[in-house]
Amino acid sequence: MRSRLFAGLSLAALAATGNTAFAQSATDAKTTENDDPIVVTGSRIDRAGYDAPTPTTVVGEVDLRLGNRPGIGQVLNELPQFRSTVSPSTTAGNVISGSTAADLRGLGTVRTLSLINGRRFVGSNNLNNVPQSLVKRIDVVTGGASAAWGSGAVAGVVNIILNDELEGLSMGAQTGISSRGDGARYGGDIAWGTNFADDRGHFMIAAEYINDKGIFGRNDGSRPNLDADSFTLPNGSLLRVRDVNFLDATPGGVIRSGALAGMAFGADGSLSPLALGSQTNSTAMVGGASRSQADHIAVSAPFERLNVFGRASYEFSEAARLWFDMGWTRMWTDGYQLFPDALRATATSGGLVFSRDNGFLSPAVRAQLASGPATFRMGRILDDIGRYGGVAYRYERNDIEAAIGLEGTLGGGWRYGTYYTHGELRNRMNTFNQRNLANFNNAIDAVINPANQQIVCRIALTDPNTPCRPLNLFGQGNASPDAIAYAFGSATTIQTTKLDAAGASLRGDPFSTWAGPVSIAVGVDWRREALETNYRDPVSMVNGFSYVIGALDGSFTVKEAFGEIAVPLLDLTGVKFEVNGAARYSDYSTSGGIWTWKTGGTLRLFDDLLLRTVYSRDIRSPNITELYTGVSTGIGTLLDPFRNNASVSYFRYVGGNPDLKPETANTLTIGGSYSPSFARGLSLSVDYYKIDIEDVIGTIGAQDLVTQCFRGNTAFCALIVRDASGAITTLYGNQQNLAAYKTRGLDMEASYVLPLASGDASLRFRALATRVFKLQINDGVNIYDRAGDVGDNVTFSTPKWKATGSVTYQDKQFGADFRLRYVGGGLYNSLLNIVNNKVAGRAYVDLGVRFEIDDFTLFANVNNLLDRDPPLTPSAIVHYDSVGRYFSGGVKLKF
Structure with a gap:
């Protein structure tokens, strides 16, 4: 039965x-x-x-x-x-x-x-x-x-x-x-x-x-179609293909400007030519000795x-x-890697900027850079930072709700129902291994202290009491725990969503026509929705991390x-x-x-x-998120039709609109x-x-935003920020x-x-x-x-x-x-x-x-x-x- x-x-x-x-x-x-x-x-x-x-x-x-x-x-x-x-x-x-x-x-x-x-x-x-x-x-x-x-x-x-x-x-x-x-x-x-x-x-x-x-680690070839992306061909058209990797960023770092452009750092800090893939363009390659953000994202x-x-x-x-x-x-x-922070570089923009006198460079490399510009750019995938190897995420949602109601029948077949409900959802969100922007920039500017030949942050030359610790990003696994603790941090946001709702309804058949009973239902509803940010860490309060969870x-x-x-x-x-x-x-x-x-x-x-x-x-x-969200940060890659569909990384800032x-x-x-x-x-x-x-x-989605700008929507173009070379740096959109x-x-x-x-x-x-x-x-x-x-x-x-x-x-x-x-x-x-x-x-x-x-x-x-x-x-x-x-x-x- x-x-x-x-x-x-x-x-x-x-x-x-x-x-x-x-x-x-x-x-x-x-x-x-x-x-x-x-x-x-x-x-x-x-x-x-x-x-x-x-x-x-x-x-x-x-x-x-x-x-x-x-x-x-x-x-x-x-x-x-x-x-x-x-x-x-x-x-x-x-x-x-x-x-x-x-x-x-x-x-x-x-x-x-x-x-x-x-x-x-x-x-x-x-x-x-x-x-x-x-x-x-x-x-x-x-x-x-x-x-x-x-x-x-x-x-x-x-x-x-x-x-x-x-x-x-x-x-x-x-x-x-x-x-x-x-x-x-x-x-x-x-x-x-x-x-x-x-x-x-x-x-x-x-x-x-x-x-x-x-499920992690599916970039091992067991399901190769998961490791797929779009690759830009010389004529600007795209090819969907497996194993598309960054050319302008590698796990150990690749120099993208100056006399040593195209040289990649090994684990010991030495340089060798970056092993290229079967096809290359200005920012990406098929295969080669690099990776992409997609390699690190969990299947589930x-x-x-x-x-x-x-x-x-x-x-x-x-x-x-x-x-x-x-x-x-x-x-x-308990936490997992959300994505690796990929700081990508062209010859004129993006990535990380280092002085040629950086203390972590070997004497041979400093000598090769001596006759060139005072700085050089490097692309780096930060997948060797912290426990999770990249920006990591942890959350805890606690949802409690109670409702009470009364229902029954009245004379003449009428039925009624009433209820009241109250619920609260408390959501704690943590993002780990985020760059503390001010500390990070200080930490990578490392020099040799002439007084003792020790590598220190440049600001330590004028401020001996600084907590800054020099950060070595030349080659994987060379960053010291003290430097990581100083340059990276955890962003914490705690938000509480509340719902109060009540309703009453009456249903019945008040009379009949020649064809049968006429049925009606009438009622009233009331509800209040609220969302409040109970806590944001001090660095996030001033948008000091690389990725922002906005206050709401x-x-x-x-x-x-x-x-x-x-x-x-x-x-x-x-x-x-x-x-x-x-x-x-x-x-x-x-x-x-x-x-x-x-x-x-x-x-x-x-x-x-x-x-x-x-x-x-x-x-x-x-809803409340759409009305009141403060500025939040997103990150990703897109294809820029203004630059022959080059693959570029972007930051995107979005927020609410009370109107x-x-x-x-x-x-x-x-x-x-x-x-x-x-x-x-x-x-x-x-x-x-x-x-x-x-x-x-x-x-509008990031790719759609740029594509529609290219197609003539000037309102969307106003939401795109480019640097002097024309490369996208930031997207906006409330x-x-x-x-x-x-x-x-x-x-x-x-x-x-x-x-x-x-x-x-x-x-x-x-x-x-x-x-x-x-x-x-x-x-x-x-x-x-x-x-x-x-x-x-x-x-x-x-x-x-x-x-x-x-x-x-x-x-x-x-x-x-x-x-x-x-x-x-x-x-x-x-x-x-x-x-x-x-x-x-x-x-x-x-x-x-x-x-x-x-x-x-x-x-x-x-x-x-x-x-x-x-x-x-x-x-x-x-x-x-x-x-x-x-x-x-x-x-x-x-x-």
Whole structure:
């Protein structure tokens, strides 16, 4: 019964009965088991049998189990409607915040609203807040839903529904490792639920722990496509190729100006010509005796996560049921290398500047430099500094939240609900091995003290009491611990995010028309969000480190009222027609009042075919980070079209903007579902979506910024700083209402549950696919389409095709899963002239088996069974599987 019930849950969205989907039994797809409706979240209306016009995909127990993913975010990433924000494990780029967010439609995580049991929660871009053992299902509203749920639901809503009727004790343990012996992961979970007070009360509690060791060192050739980048050819076009390294910086240092240009330092401080690769340009080479930042970035970053969640409820009567939730999540890492600090140099700019009398130069080298300029430039990759060998990162997030609510029924079938929640998220962030800019510049200016022939900082000649210690960067491993301690340091920032939210709603059927009851839902919401920086170290306070985590302090409040109505207009034999409308008024303390609304309708024919359409106006108000962030630093490399697409390193400073106004979006969805009575258990669904967003909030990506400047956008050119030689030194960009996004696409689903002759076994088939026709960006000067752009340095890059298909067999003692995942290819970057611009798609095979022995369940999984390499693009860590073949397994106990 349990397996058939949850199989039916996963079919609910395919049956597309909108807000109320019914668990389908293996023998009768038109009836419910125990007549219990499953209320999903496409609407606030909860009348039994109501068909909401907004499509909703339900992720049930089977879907949550497939692949044995370590978090809800990873599960959702594999649905075609989502753009991946993390790889099958957690990538370095996303673990900086210690969170995993959902990105519907590739429109950015901030445009997908995440809820728990229909309410907001602090740090709501993090899907790791609830132990997975408590998750009953996840409802994904794949259309604009701001009128129903408020700001942020431009692309849709992810609503995590808890199993608040849990009974008994369950516990489990699991582990996993890649076929290369890295990426080890282990964890355990426990959950317990019970009724009390003659079943009027219920209590449950669950805890979950996961330790992921991460994956490093994949630059060893075991998955060569991960070590790929773009190389600029002599004609200015680009070639995507493996093992692209810096020519203007090496781990030991390479001189880039003067008579000794092109000479590299060995570990003993001696010079020899830099061994060049098979192809070279002014800044990079293919192969050769150097490295790049990409060599050091983790394929997946380590993390530990501990979740505890409890819920208690008590029903005084049908008119009053009190509930209380409380949860705590801690996510942390002990530290790992984020990237090596690469100080790159041309002959005239960048890198490190040394005097020819530097005390760490050998007499022979000083003699060779004597007749030239007084200084020379050197490019250096600082991957031998400190414990982690480069700029390293450590974080600790502590998230605690409590909510209380009262719900029940009133006379005449009216239902009400109220709640209040308070949550606080405290995030401690440390970056190690950062250059203390003032100290570092003093330390590398080392000279020989004529009084004692000792090497000292130059400032020590005039200030004998200086704490400066000379830093030797000529050759790897020559920097003394004292010099490292003086020239480098740790930046620390502690921030606290707070959420207070309250709401009340009333739902019922006040009267009926000739076609049936009219249903309404009305309510009010209030919330306050705040974020404050509790601590920044003294050096960061004056932007004294090379990379800055900006201070952030601010808050806003919003008061809202909403209403929704569903009116049946036709109820004849085999034909039902109903219209729906909703509106919400939101008053923000930062930007004032704004309306959102939706209107739509459903037409059901002969119980088998449901046609639906909905048109909505949605909003996304600027969040605290966008409004109030102080200056923060980013670093990376890009291709400069003004300099023949030379690869250059850059610093980028970004910040908030208190004058932002809300984004507005118009969303149209047209579709339907078909559940033929002659093939019970079969469901088919197709929905077309069209989303147009105006006044988009954001900062343009670094590569896009330079490319669009090159294409004539002078506003973007003003955000680029170049030195006297024309080389990029700094990029700027605060949050702003940039312009417009438009996307068009088609969602398709098919599902079939086939009971087998034995009666105790079944086969479940499910396939989902999304085709993105357009993801158009209008920056005010140029219009370009990102659908099919799959390079990692492209804002909103999204494959045109994404699909998953699964077959599940289940009987009383054995179960097996087969899943095929497909991620389409496209172009690395449609705006760049790349010789081999095409990126091939990838298909992955996953297998799983389960053995049930009394109360025990043993399970094993292998993901990416065929060990498919990612395509030749660094974006493999986003869209494609960068981990390779991965084994996992464990045991569960329920009694």
